[in-house]
Amino acid sequence: MKIGLDIMGGDYAPEATVLGAIEARKSLSPHQKLVLIGDREIAENILQKNNAGTGDFEFVHTTEVIGMGDHPTKAIVQKPDSSISVGFKLLKEGQIQAFSSAGNTGAMLVGGMFSVKTIPGVTRPAMTTIIPKLKGGMGVLLDVGANADCKPEHLLQFGILGSLLAECVYDMPAPRVALMNIGEEEEKGNLLTQASFPLLKESTQINFVGNIEGRDLFNDAFDIAVCDGFTGNVILKLAESFYVITLKKGLKDEFFARFNYEQYGGSPIMGLNAPVVVGHGISNPEAIKNMVLLSKNMVESNLIEKITQAFHQTN
């Protein structure tokens, strides 16, 4: 297995990414190769400074970088030798089995859709996030930004994708899928959620448990929450801001600590035809390490094959 890592992506790259790669390497078995994609000379310098053997890694040298502010679609086209563009080329060609980056999220999404494409039957890939639960454990929320406008069938697909992710990668058997809504009753909601409820309810591919509301996000009523990417993105950023506030105020608490993105490593983009993970822009080495290990888990669990099978049955 070869696991690709964009070492140029993220606010603290390449220092944080290479240090993260060194840490990840320690948790990988010898047959699991870590492929560092980016400026090889810089990477080797950082490795040497940190007494890490360059022989423990494979390198694919690139000369361009897609910045955080770059327009995703334009950047993918105009910077063919960027670490993200090359990473997806390698992924498409099967030279790596997973690709992760803490760089430009939009470019990761567009790059994935242009190169490995979506799994047949999946109409929209979705971004995911982990939601810590008050009683321990976690939930998965999707979509958190890939699709600002959604149709009911997309929310059903998010439910299937989220369920398989939770089962395969997060060890959550028979996950309960809920619809993020503004009332508990079936008829509540906007046009999207009102039309989505019966679709979710009738599906035999998910374990649908009904509506949840904003106040239920951290409780134990669900494992997977589905919503359009606009709602999910607002929720994600609002929840993150609360975590930041508790940090700034020095509030120590086991629950708030579990908001720390570092331990989750990043957000899988679900529905792409290969394991792709996007890390937080501010990823430190710990986050990078966990992002690499998450992408490895996606390969090992045969998640893509299971999604392909699930959507083959549907369509």
Place this chain on the structure above:
Amino acid sequence: MKIGLDIMGGDYAPEATVLGAIEARKSLSPHQKLVLIGDREIAENILQKNNAGTGDFEFVHTTEVIGMGDHPTKAIVQKPDSSISVGFKLLKEGQIQAFSSAGNTGAMLVGGMFSVKTIPGVTRPAMTTIIPKLKGGMGVLLDVGANADCKPEHLLQFGILGSLLAECVYDMPAPRVALMNIGEEEEKGNLLTQASFPLLKESTQINFVGNIEGRDLFNDAFDIAVCDGFTGNVILKLAESFYVITLKKGLKDEFFARFNYEQYGGSPIMGLNAPVVVGHGISNPEAIKNMVLLSKNMVESNLIEKITQAFHQTN
């Protein structure tokens, strides 16, 4: 001035509502009459038990109650002698100048639209909520649930309504209006926010400052945030849940304390042709008192006249 209060509405009514009325009375001047709408005998008993003079209040006796679980539209029609239905009848007839209730929110919205109706030019009334700011002070978010699906012109109207509320009632001069969105740049968002941005930007009736994201809710970038009622309701309930979590965990903090709904008294329904305030279902006497005083402030500030004038100019 006569201020109407539904003494049957809320989880702790009529005890909490009548006790709240006693407290509110102390802050009102002699010419400001408080009209208690509900079961008169029960009200008088509570007043007497608490050594409050029944002569300090006016009473309108009603025999029915709209419950929290009642269907709003049906209940308004089927319970004509309910405290909410009668309250709106009095408001429509000009026998009271403001009406507030901690009862069924949907019935308050429907009752208002059926009786006093919307101000000419206002296409959709909106529910508001107060957002505490980290640096002190507060913001206003609307719509938080009256309109699950919105059009761009509704968001512009929310901006105008919110601005006038902030200026007249919350003492916020020249309030800055922001669009709740999923990116800072003008072109970001879903179909609704993308189409709303230019409308808000071009309006001369509001002081538009651009997009905000979920993470900006508690910062100082805006005074009024507008969004569709689905997004706003999810935000409201999520923010409330954070507050409840900090309470349960015993976290003491000045900022979190300002999430306490009691001090704000309730949410004005903006766009109706009379001052109407809805209180939190769990309102205690302190919250009821502040709800009454908020509705009084709406009358005293001539808010309805100012909104009428603003929408007369537009249309």
